[in-house]
Amino acid sequence: xxxxxxxxxxxxxxxxxxxxxxxxxxxxxxxxxxxxxxxxxxxxxxxxxxxxxxxxxxxxxxxxxxxxxxxxxxxxxxxxxxxxxxxxxxxxxxxxxxxxxxxxxxxxxxxxxxxxxxxxxxxxxxxxxxxxxxxxxxxxxxxxxxxxxxxxxxxxxxxxxxxxxxxxxxxxxxxxxxxxx
Numbered sequence: 001x002x003x004x005x006x007x008x009x010x011x012x013x014x015x016x017x018x019x020x021x022x023x024x025x026x027x028x029x030x031x032x033x034x035x036x037x038x039x040x041x042x043x044x045x046x047x048x049x050x051x052x053x054x055x056x057x058x059x060x061x062x063x064x065x066x067x068x069x070x071x072x073x074x075x076x077x078x079x080x081x082x083x084x085x086x087x088x089x090x091x092x093x094x095x096x097x098x099x100x101x102x103x104x105x106x107x108x109x110x111x112x113x114x115x116x117x118x119x120x121x122x123x124x125x126x127x128x129x130x131x132x133x134x135x136x137x138x139x140x141x142x143x144x145x146x147x148x149x150x151x152x153x154x155x156x157x158x159x160x161x162x163x164x165x166x167x168x169x170x171x172x173x174x175x176x177x178x179x180x181x
Contacts, residue, residue: 016057017072018045023057023065031069038064095174097127100150102136102143109146113153116175120158126175133169140166147173 021041028036028044031053039047044067048055054072057065096119098112116126128150130143147164151173158175165172 016060018048018055021055021057021067023060023067026057026065026067027062028055029058029066029068091123093123093125095125095127097129100128100130100143100146102130102132102139102146104146109150113150116150117154117157120154120175120177123177125161125177126154126158128173128175130171131169132171137169140171143171147171151175 023041025038025040026044027038028047030036031051036047044055048069051069053069055067056070056072056075057067059066096116098116098119100109100112104112116128119126128147130147132140132143136143144164151158151160154175157178159178161174161176163173
């Protein structure tokens with residue numbers, strides 16, 4: 001016999017709707033925005049019940065607290081829809097990395113440049129790095145020239161976010177796509 005451990009489903013109980021409201025007196029506003037004045041919780045609940053609406057506490061910290069008549073389920077649905085819409089419209093910027101070498105061949109450089117331009121056109125940031133191995137550390141200026149040449153060839157679609165800087169055996173530069181004006 002197998003034992004299934006089911007966790008109880010926790011439902012969030014809204015403390016600002018109908019009977020869960022703990023405030024004794026409140027300023028009541030109708031669904032159209034008309035102020036009905038300050039009244040007790042029981043009066044407000046009976047008026048909301050007559051209109052087949054919920055009494056929702058919108059400003060609990062105000063003096064007196066403010067409550068409004070509305071269809072709470074529709075209100076929650078509209079809030080969720082707005083959040084989904086905002087999430088859909090936000091732009092997620094990722095950082096792509098291209099590794100070069102100080103002794104890179106022309107055709108290899110062109111291939112990396114073509115890929116880097118694709119990333120920048122899609123709206124991604126581009127991190128260009130050069131790793132110096134062995135005796136190449138004596139010729140870091142050659143690596144700097146390679147990185148700066150890369151940035152010059154992308155100048156029409158990208159701007160330099162951080163200039164080439166050396167961290168140990170690695171030189172790094174960051175390019176960002178140009179902002180539309």
